[in-house]
Amino acid sequence: MxxxxxxxxxxxxxxxxxxxxxxxxxxxxxxxxxxxxxxxxxxxxxxxxxSRLPIVAFFCGLFGTSFALWMQIWMLGFDWPMIIGGKPHIALPAFIPVTFELTVLCAAFGMVITFFIVTKLKPSFKVNVFxxxxxxxxxxxxxxxxxxxxxxxxxxxxxxxxxxxxxxxxxxxx
Amino acid sequence: MQHVSPIREPLVTGGKTYHDITEDVCRQVEAKPNARWAAALAVALVGLAIFLWSVYRTLWFGIGEWGLNKTVGWAWDITNFVWWVGIGHAGTLISAILLLFRQKWRTSINRAAEAMTIFAVICAAMFPVLHMGRPWLAYWVLPLPNTFGSLWVNFNSPLLWDVFAISTYFSVSLVFWYIGLIPDFATIRDRATGPIARRAYAFLSFGWTGSAKAWSRYETVSLILAGLATPLVLSVHTIVSMDFATSVIPGWHTTIFPPYFVAGAIFSGFAMVLTLMIITRKVFKLEDYITLEHVESMNKVIILTGSIVGVAYITEFFIAWYSGVEYEQYAFINRATGPYWWAYWAMMTCNVITPQLFWFRSIRRSLTATFIISIFVNIGMWFERFVIIVTSLHRDYLPSSWAMFSPTIIDIGVYVGTIGLFFTLFLLFAKYFPVVNMAEVKAILKSSSEVKHHPHRTMHGTDKDSHTNTHHSND
Structure with a gap:
């Protein structure tokens, strides 16, 4: 049409x-x-x-934070606890860097992927420009x-x- | 109703129009590769060949090809790793932090600086991966299940934090860079005449049309990414510094490391941006976009961060004395007067003394002087990492294990090789990608160029100058 x-x-x-x-x-x-x-x-x-993309970023970031904390606490605290450097199994301060990085990673990628989807941006050889x-x-x-x-x-x-x-x-x- | 500031210089000179910007930036993308570019690429490819050869030797014969020994277990590899990561800090700093601070001068340099960041991080990643000795098992640094044959990774280790920090930094920087490239790829696509170029840039542009709705979202995404990348860029070198600071080696075990490393990273990153941009603006005739004003602004960042680094060096020395710890004191005396005294004083001269010349305005605005000083900073920052790593390790607590380090030809080959890899990538970028962010420069053109625009009316609803403190012309 x-x-x-x-x-x-x-x-x-x-x-x-x-x-x-x-x-x-x-x-x-x-x-x-x-x-x-x-x-x-x-x-x-x-x-x-x-745009509501900042909200998407926030929730993706929140997911990143929770996932990172869950992953580290579960792996080192429950699945295979080991004493490392005399620290407690769940050494929260040492878990902060990875938690921060995964928060940023999830927020950025979640938002950008959503941006591509809602704006209908995808690799294609044909483009309709007015x-x-x-x-x-x-x-x-x-x-x-x-x-x-x-x-x-x-x-x-x-x-x-x-x-x-x-x-x-x-x-x-x- | 145009901004006319008697203080600020225009960011785009030469009376450019929107179309001129497109023409000037697309020129080298559309032109056939010229001889100078091809010659530069040939040199870079020789460097790349050296890299491949050195990597082959390293993998085939093992880490014994390097000059490391059991005392100096980290040497050129980690020196080069930290050096490259540091250089990789300027791009995201320029595009993210300067975006948050509304520094409009970032617009004409952010693209190339971000490209530099990405390529520098690629070069940096080579070193820890090669140092593993068996890089094909590099994925073992990821949290993989126990049944896989190893225990979970140690989340208490800064080396593991580094894995997360560098890979997050790399991927977020790449995404940030690519989002900015999309509208410019669309511009090149819509001008392309050849079928291959048209399809290639159509593919790269993700079907961008520049609709108001898309731009609105684009701006939101850029702002949020900047907000995310700002703490990220600061976290990366903080975590790199913790590789050292959480150990008990004299000269490493200090709390000053994170801020001092971040300042040093910005310092070396800006120096590398200047080195590259002074050449790029000349070769691609971008003098109207990357002006002396831009060079001066970057030089101001260099003098600030260079002075922070200088203060950090002196503080370290003072604290070593004040701590009363013999080993700390010896580590610093040994740095300045021991067998590696030349590395220490090369660092001091290049990082602390030469950048102070930028207090003079004429030197800040001199391209030759800036270029030479930027090279000095690049060298000085390499020596800083060498001093921190090698001089601390080679004489630690146990005199019986003291040793010296000297690089082998393979060490030199890997290092020179990554420079070749870096320039190969940068030259390909400079030829096939728009080196200046056209869309963003167009967006600041009205407020920051010499051209007088006479729109029929002022911007709607609000007086667009009402939030600024610049002066207005009386027209």
Missing amino acids: TKKFVLGIYDDEDVLLQAIENVRAAGTNIYEVFSPYPVHGIDDVLGIKR DKRSTDDKFVMAIEVKEGKTDMTALNDLLRSNGAIEVNEKEVIK
């Missing part, structure tokens, strides 16, 4: 932010905005909620065209009056 999009191309982040605000105020739904770098303040104007310049120096605002419903001229005017340097149409296979 192909979907049709109107692409407003911008070349300045401040113009883009103002445009997003005005386009949304005009009642137009923005499908997605593409930029070559993270634009500060874009989350607010697009209404993107704060406008290739959006990874170079242009900011691209994509608006989905609903056949018969979208007034193309009005949309074109709206984008251009808000500073778009180009307005293109593109069909994308979804």
